[in-house]
Amino acid sequence: MKRMLALGVSLLFAAGTAMAFHCPKDMKQIDDALAKKPKLTEAQMKEVTKLRADGEALHKAGKHQESVDELGKAMKILNIKSA
Numbered sequence: 001m002k003r004m005l006a007l008g009v010s011l012l013f014a015a016g017t018a019m020a021f022h023c024p025k026d027m028k029q030i031d032d033a034l035a036k037k038p039k040l041t042e043a044q045m046k047e048v049t050k051l052r053a054d055g056e057a058l059h060k061a062g063k064h065q066e067s068v069d070e071l072g073k074a075m076k077i078l079n080i081k082s083a
C-alpha cells in the first residue's frame with residue numbers, strides 16, 4: 001500500500017515536471033531564433049518580445065500550460081516548429 005502511494009506521487013511529480021521543463025525549452029528556441037536576427041516587422045518583433053516575457057513570467061508563476069500557450073504564439077510568429 002505504501003509502495004503504491006509512493007509510485008502515484010512520483011508519477012504525479014513526473015507529469016508536472018515534464019510540463020515545467022517545456023517552457024524553458026520553448027524559451028530557448030525563441031532566444032535562439034532571435035539571436036539569428038529573423039526578418040520580422042517591428043510589430044512582430046514587439047509581439048514576440050512581449051510573448052517571450054509573458055511566457056517566462058507565467059512559467060515562474062507556475063502556470064506552465066499558459067506559459068506554453070504564450071510561448072507557442074511567439075514561436076508561430078518566428079516560424080519555429082515546436083518539438
Ligand SMILES: [Cu+2]
Binds near residue numbers: 019023024063064067
Ligand atoms: Cu513552465
